[in-house]
Amino acid sequence: MKARQKRRSARQSSVDIDPITLEVFNHRLSAIAEEMGVALCRSAFSPNIKERRDFSCALFDAYGGLVAQAAHIPVHLGSTQLSVEAAIAERPMAPGDVVMLNDPYAGGTHLPDVTLVAPVYLSRERRPFGYVANRAHHADIGGGTPGSMPLATEILQEGLRIPPVRLVAAGRMNEDVLDLFLANTRVTDERRGDLLAQLAALRLGARRLVELSGLAGRRRVAAAMLALPAYTARLMTAALRRIRPGLYQAQDWMDDDGAGALSVPIRVAVRLANGRAVVDFHGTAPQVAGGINANFAVTTAAVLYVFQCLAGQSIPANAGLMKPIRILAPEGSLVNACFPSAVAGGNVETSQRIVDVLFKALARAAPEMVPAASCGSMNNFSIGGRDINRHRDFAYYETIAGGAGAGPTRAALSAVHTHMTNTLNTPIEALEASYPMRIVSYSIRRGSGGSGQHRGGDGVRREIELLAPAQATVLTERRRLAPFGVNGGQPGKRGLNQFFSGGKWRRVAGKVTLRVQIGDRIAVETPGGGGWGRRATPRRWDAET
């Protein structure tokens, strides 16, 4: 680690990048990540990538440090770097190689997120000049239930675990690996198409980086790739200095792990001093049997997200974000889980709670900035089975928005994805045309946001009718413990999952797998966000709205 840093600083001094050239390269390098994103989105097969944009593309320096990222969802920020580091460590890459991985214990997040990494070589050079990578959420990666978000108790039940392996070697597809991968997933055709799209995006990114170094000079590009993270680190340090120094602690609980453990605590202590932050998760529960464990990559992403929000929108996303921040997460805990714990929900649920707990702690440091708890769940719904009308297997995954937590300046948004996700909904007219499902209603859960000087946003109610026998998994949070308000604001309403079968509705758990028959319905009601500030007088128009 030390040696690498030394190497970096030695090279940085060789070419000086002035503050203008740096901004020019900021544009140029970000453009490459963006272009990869455009290419991936447009050639992908699954609605999950095209319609929901559950992917990201990024550019790395020769040592695997993140230089630029086009991320549509924050949970990929910061965690992709760990994938690239793992790929480099495990599988040194020759020209034309592409490494594939998803192992949460070797740089991945959860199994459906498949990351591809390729080196970028300049002509006549023997070592990679940099790396390009992308990560896409595949709608199925095998495992116990379709959609690969099962309520498992160890990772091997969650799907195919891929350590860093060469998918492409010296420009040739490694068909053995591809076949093994496809044989372990449910909708193989779609998987193949999405992988091809990921590969096409990598090729474009690599070509563009080579072109840029040809145009602007290899040394200058290399210097910019090191200077950009240093610049981001300066911005982050400056942002941290603006917050009142001190030690801030908070605690909150996960509802349950889906395997019997209730009220699983996440505790954090944030120490702010001299433009640096130490985020210490000691006191957080040990890893649990159910699949809500977060590995270190996910926890890192959640912490970075919080600090990026505090630093402001325009801060370039790269390895420098991490520089002034230190994360202490006890190994084997809920926020730094070890093999073989199950992690499908860590990425989507626990990551959201880590954000809320951090904000809760920081609410005392920066009450003029920090919002109340958001809906606190991505409200995951995955389903699969045999589509009897279209004569094919299907697997479908979606996340359902909730209410945002209110902040110091205005009432919060309703029906919106918050914090670690920003994926789009699948259009009803696209969904019904492709899968044996019908959406019965899709509405805002009025009054579910916590009241306060500023109201928390309202959650959503989405009711789905099944037109084929299937297996459905609902993986949700905040069904037991409500999203908190801050500064005297009231908590948001808890979510509620209901199942209509055999002629009547019944309430089901927050994390549950259901066997559904034709005509059965599942209704997911998502939580509202917490309110902000004490409400001065009761508002009479509440009755009306």
Place this chain on the structure above:
Amino acid sequence: MRGPAIIGVDTGGTFTDIVAHVDGELRTHKLLSTPHNPALAVLQGLRELLPGSLPFGLTYSTTVATNALLERKGARVVLLTTAGFEDLIEIGRQNRPQLYALEPWRAEPLVPRNLRIGVCERMLYDGTVHVELKPSSIRKAVERVRRLRPDAVAVCFLHSYANPNHERRLGKAVARLGDLFCSLSHELVAEYREYERLSTTVINAYVGPVMSRHLNELSAGLDGRRFRVLQSNGGAISAAVAGREAVRTCLSGPAGGVSGAWRVAQALKLDRTITFDMGGTSTDVSILEGGPRYNSEWTIDDLPLKVPSIDMHTVGAGGGSIAFVDAGGVMKVGPQSAGADPGPACYGKGRLPTVTDANVVLGRLAASSFLGGRIALDRDRALRALRQLGKRLRLSPEAAAEGVVRIVNASMERAIRRVSVERGYDPREYALIAFGGAAGQHCCELATALDVPQVVVPLHPGLLSAWGAATADVQRDHVKTVRLVDPAFGTLRRILQPMQELARAEILAEGVRRDRLRIISTADVRYQGQAHEINVPCDSRYASAFHSAHKRLYGYADKARRIEVVNVRVLAQGRTARPRMTQAQAATAQTPAHHRVRSGGHWKSARIWPRSSLVVGRLLRGPALIVEFSATTFVPEGWRARMHPAGHLVLVRGN
């Protein structure tokens, strides 16, 4: 014989531009807009430019609909939608526009909750009726509409693209309420993706009444003479239709510029060009490849608009963008803009350094000749602003100014690369057409960065949108979602036929001659299971056209895979009398003034040429400035400029 005058009008926020082609002569006029009632400036301008009773054909590009939307000054709209989905307009796509905001925010829906009515009905994706729309439901809905006293009604039911029967029946019943603006989603966009269709329909109902009122006023001022309105697709349509389908004009401003640029490209026989329209606060880029390309995925103010519009990409940077040094010690340009008020420091009011100020300091804008001398530029003031900026980086004001220009060029380069990769093309194969107030100062350096060999600055670059309006074809487009797997072309032809006939009738009703009519049919195609379509010509070879387009765009094709035709589209164009753009008068010989420009860290001596003094065919070497009323073109060292016989300025790299 004297034909009728051909007129194009473009109203923007600051200026109203008019070009008129009268008896082979090109007349131009630029006057201040009258934002409270844009018709006033148009009528005044026409009076000043043309004698009273001359017959003319006028095409009008207006921002009335766009502004009504942006300023939220539209109609009171009642929304009728499938029961259970009344909140769809508020849920949208459930995402937030800003990823890292502590308090994310998105625009309020155009229809508040108390004006949304759920109607008991349900269609399925294949057009079968799942829940029949009962007459009693219609009566109930109409009665509620009546009580809410709206100005307009929007109707959008799920899957109405597959079976519009319910929308139609409800629409008819609403129409019986009397004078009420009504838009039905399947009439505007018969395409799947409910939120985008709903949003388009609601926007249309929201801006339609405002637009209709405005067009009626203008029509009265023109003594009832018929005129056409420019749509976002670059084509014109009669004012009556434009009022009914006002949402189709929401992006017509920049579309006018791109169609004007396309006329220029045609005159110069350039098949592949990138348009570069850099104004005060933003820049639009677009790719022309044998004509403009269309795209129907748009948003204004985060509200989606699904109408085919000329494909372009907007960057939030222009001449007024403010430069600053951020907390990390790096220079940034934009997105804040000095706007029209206070404007760049050199306009005499503002103090913050902008891109325009940087150009003044570097000598790339001549202080004396800006807008024909109407606004005197204060170079000292610009210098002071840049000095302040430079101090923070320990740079001279000149070096800081060069930095501002480099950074803004890099953000333009990023935009153009993005647009070309979306289209699967390499910018090196293109020529750049530069227009808009600020483009001339940046176009050559940008071309160098993109490795583009040729730049064109059209005649009257500040009036190109009006020119685009004057030369617009009459145009209508229709789309229908079909979702067919490996269909025979015969099947598609049968679906296309009624659409083509409808479009043909509409164009002929505009008074276009039958032999001037052109109908283009295309299909949106994808591999089955894919989620994104590619638009290809819809003829018997549509499948192979798709495979090769996929290969070009994404690097691979898979002929063994089944393909799905998602939508079919019909575009009908009626060619109107099209004047040639020519230079009004012969060049007047003038000796160029001496001047200094800075580039690459050095001052160089340059000459200032009034554009009117350039003789056709004459070659100019950079560094030089070419100045005219609405633009200044900076020709850097290593570039040459030549006047084309049609009056356009052609710049090429190399000596």
